[in-house]
Amino acid sequence: xxxxxxxxxxxxxxxxxxxxxxxxxxxxxxxxGFIVGAMRVSxxxxxxxxxxxxxxxxxNTPLTLVMFFFAFCVPILLRQRVDPIVLPxxxxxxxxxxxxxxxxxxxxxxxPVGQAEAARALGLGFGQVMAFVILPQxxxxxxxxxxxxxxxxxxxxxxxxxxxxxxxxxxxxWLSEQGENQLEVLIWVMVIFVVLVLLLAWLQRILExxxxxxx
Amino acid sequence: MSGSVLYDVPGPxxxxxxxxxxxxxxxxxxxxxxxxxxxxxxxGQFSAEKWEIFGYTQIWVLIGEGVVNTxxxxxxxxxxxxxxxxxxxxxxxxxxxxxxxxxxxxxxxxRAIPVLIFMMLLYYGLPVVGIKMSPYWAVVxxxxxxxxxxxxxxxxxxxxxxxxxxxxxxxxxxxxKAGVMRLVLLPQAIRAMLPVIIAQLVVxxxxxxxxxxxxxxxxxxxxxxxxxxxxxxxPLIPAAIVGGSIYVAMCLLLSxxxxxxxxxxxxxxxxxxxxxxxxxxxxxxTATIAARRGLGNNDASxx
Numbered sequence: 301x302x303x304x305x306x307x308x309x310x311x312x313x314x315x316x317x318x319x320x321x322x323x324x325x326x327x328x329x330x331x332x333g334f335i336v337g338a339m340r341v342s343x344x345x346x347x348x349x350x351x352x353x354x355x356x357x358x359x360n361t362p363l364t365l366v367m368f369f370f371a372f373c374v375p376i377l378l379r380q381r382v383d384p385i386v387l388p389x390x391x392x393x394x395x396x397x398x399x400x401x402x403x404x405x406x407x408x409x410x411x412p413v414g415q416a417e418a419a420r421a422l423g424l425g426f427g428q429v430m431a432f433v434i435l436p437q438x439x440x441x442x443x444x445x446x447x448x449x450x451x452x453x454x455x456x457x458x459x460x461x462x463x464x465x466x467x468x469x470x471x472x473x474w475l476s477e478q479g480e481n482q483l484e485v486l487i488w489v490m491v492i493f494v495v496l497v498l499l500l501a502w503l504q505r506i507l508e509x510x511x512x513x514x515x
Numbered sequence: 516m517s518g519s520v521l522y523d524v525p526g527p528x529x530x531x532x533x534x535x536x537x538x539x540x541x542x543x544x545x546x547x548x549x550x551x552x553x554x555x556x557x558x559g560q561f562s563a564e565k566w567e568i569f570g571y572t573q574i575w576v577l578i579g580e581g582v583v584n585t586x587x588x589x590x591x592x593x594x595x596x597x598x599x600x601x602x603x604x605x606x607x608x609x610x611x612x613x614x615x616x617x618x619x620x621x622x623x624x625x626r627a628i629p630v631l632i633f634m635m636l637l638y639y640g641l642p643v644v645g646i647k648m649s650p651y652w653a654v655v656x657x658x659x660x661x662x663x664x665x666x667x668x669x670x671x672x673x674x675x676x677x678x679x680x681x682x683x684x685x686x687x688x689x690x691x692k693a694g695v696m697r698l699v700l701l702p703q704a705i706r707a708m709l710p711v712i713i714a715q716l717v718v719x720x721x722x723x724x725x726x727x728x729x730x731x732x733x734x735x736x737x738x739x740x741x742x743x744x745x746x747x748x749x750p751l752i753p754a755a756i757v758g759g760s761i762y763v764a765m766c767l768l769l770s771x772x773x774x775x776x777x778x779x780x781x782x783x784x785x786x787x788x789x790x791x792x793x794x795x796x797x798x799x800x801t802a803t804i805a806a807r808r809g810l811g812n813n814d815a816s817x818x
Contacts, residue, residue, distance in 0.1 A: 486635055
């Protein structure tokens with residue numbers, strides 16, 4: 301326990317860094333992913349194509365490479381310094397947005413066409429069809445896989461360790477400078493992640509059970 | 516577009532509106548590209564001296580070595596992950612609780628540990644207790660452990676999606692447990708899950724890039740090396756573009772294989788299509804099970 305209790309402030313900062321990356325990246329991913337997901341199911345062929353290219357290309361790019369672009373190349377292009385945690389956060393957001401978009405798209409696709417047709421036959425307008433019939437059903441089938449996306453995001457925050465951001469992934473190098481046992485540090489990091497991930501997975505199971513669709 | 520739940524066949528006004536929105540989309544994308552190209556031009560990324568480095572054979576040999584290192588880590592990790600996946604899947608489906616329960620825990624824990632942390636544990640952590648290993652093996656072993664546990668879940672999901680009659684018929688003709696698994700269940704499960712399995716291999720390929728962080732000399736490492744070469748005016752952005760394209764091309768190629776297999780699976784009469792009862796059309800057992808369990812594509816890289 302000495303590794304933790306002797307450096308409480310550093311551990312606090314590292315967990316803080318991970319949480320900033322997680323929530324910041326998650327917010328960017330949700331907003332961007334929602335826009336791209338909407339583009340991919342829209343009636344506009346150009347928007348669908350743009351969405352498809354974005355999703356396919358970014359998904360086939362290693363996250364490390366996306367972060368490499370943002371952390372090293374963007375400051376050169378902007379010609380100014382940026383807060384070191386911001387760029388990896390944007391990279392995480394842009395990368396995770398593709399998964400959010402795909403989850404939203406497949407969620408919308410699970411709603412049978414007959415549902416919308418029946419709603420229209422009742423005389424509901426577009427907004428009403430969306431608000432009362434389609435979105436409530438789509439949301440329910442989107443939430444469990446969306447939790448998997450966020451579990452993945454949480455684990456992906458460690459990649460920022462390669463780009464000099466203090467988080468749980470890089471606390472090892474900070475503590476090893478102070479002569480701490482690296483094995484012990486890494487095992488504690490692992491334990492924290494396993495606990496956090498199992499917590500999220502447990503939440504996912506509860507939500508899944510609560511919002512199961514009875515069809 | 517009669518197949519969508521979201522909108523009806525557009526009328527004249529909707530057609531006009533869609534065209535306007537389409538034009539706006541094109542404008543936004545073009546503006547984004549224009550801005551990037553403008554920044555490139557301003558910071559002198561198009562100058563000949565920044566790209567000069569790619570005129571030398573020696574440099575391409577270096578890049579080639581990076582690609583070979585990436586692919587060799589991927590190849591060993593992929594084979595290892597497949598083997599580990601089978602072992603864990605069969606263990607987790609065992610009838611003996613003393614085998615099933617611990618293996619279930621191992622799979623869950625391995626899936627919960629970020630791959631990078633596992634690599635660091637192998638590369639920086641184990642030397643403390645006297646086990647030294649090259650970055651190559653740290654990358655490979657971490658990838659095998661993580662992807663093997665994910666593949667185990669994929670294979671198990673595939674087996675469990677098969678109708679019970681399959682194994683019952685197997686037992687009825689006198690096969691034993693091993694025979695039922697080997698001759699009846701696994702061949703069908705693998706065929707149904709092949710696209711997800713290949714998609715997971717794409718994740719493996721992407722995750723080899725994490726080796727960069729623990730100083731494995733793979734493609735990204737070479738990019739960084741070339742990019743910070745002051746003799747050639749530190750061409751970081753050109754190097755990232757060249758190396759990044761190679762990475763994306765390799766992953767897209769493998770994803771394309773998964774796509775082809777998926778399409779063939781969908782048509783194949785040999786694959787059991789599970790009736791999901793969820794009103795999903797045109798879906799194989801694969802896609803449904805994967806979506807339900809949040810496997811495959813949702814299990815993003817670097818985890």
